[in-house]
Amino acid sequence: MKFNVLRRLFIFPSQKFNCIFDVLKEKPSFSLMSIYYNWYMSVLSLSPAKSEVLQAFLLHKKPVKPIEISKEIGKKFPSVMMHVIGLTKMGYLFSPKKGYYKLTNEGEKYLGALNLNREFARKLLTGKFFGNTFNFYLGLNEPINIKAYNLQTFVFAIKKAPIQSVEFHMKRGDFKIWLRGIGDVDLANKIEFLENNDLTGESLKQKLHLTTFNR
Template sequence: MSISPVKRLILETMWLIDKPAKATEIAKDVGVQFPAVMMHLVGLAKSEYVKSPSKGLYVITEKGKKMLGLPEVDKEKASEILAYLPAEKAFHFYADYGKPLNVFAASLGDFCEKIKDIDPSSIEFHLHRGDFEAWFTGLGDLELARKTLLIREQKMFGEELRKKLCEIVRARCEELAKLRGA
């Protein structure tokens, strides 16, 4: 079964928000008028792609994530994604082409810590080249790679970009740690 592009956009936005959100917040982030978003949320709820954990708040369900094509992650996969890597597989930060910062992240958790202090222009450099998506995919985390793609499409820059990237990576690390049982 497929869904309309607007419903897909709403699901992707809810997935990126990653917590219960008001329909007005979703409408603002999607760029669609509130009544249309509300209508789509009702349809998505009937299909069990979203649910309302409390009055006025909506969150994407596991079924909604599957509709977006996201693979399920079990304890073993979570451990694999969070594992420390050898230096040649670590993420190496650059200021620009041929200008290494001599800073690297040897795990997803390490990456989460390092991006707090990396110059925002380095984050912009890597994001717009698709480097983060490629590294997250290499770790086996397709969900984080897709979230990073959605951030890139939002054309964020500077501290706003750093904050959003830190937020999604930290939340993902916490989610994976729970799955792993740490």
């Protein structure tokens, strides 16, 4: 029985919770529980490489091919595919159709994605966050007459702002800080991922605008 439980733990990670009860029913030895604990913690904590792949899926509302993810993050496809398979076994990704993958609810929770209720979503989109207006700058002490009061105005502001201004705020992390301040952790995480991709110029502005527009 112990061998079968351990075999299920290592080969079928998605069954981890059922295995807890199997292990407890058998009144396992301390060594068996230690093996399980170490395995379970390794499942919960993703490697930096796996986290990077998982974060890339945040930017896609629709299922996407792993080859597209590999191009976006600049990693070789075989390595990305290996992580996609692992993340799928762990329950963070799923494949709705052959060759395409998408974040599961568990994957979104792991990344801190925010499930918005209708009222809060409406406030984020069209409400005014007094005291939390985002003022765009070209650089230090160089304000420009572009402001954002909510997500709707933020989308238009990104499109209107000069590339120099967008790059300035991205390098400082201003966008993600403001978004977390008004409560949109999900979009903040997506923008943080863009920061780590080292995008510049028009490609940065277009990707940022598309990400905020799709929110």
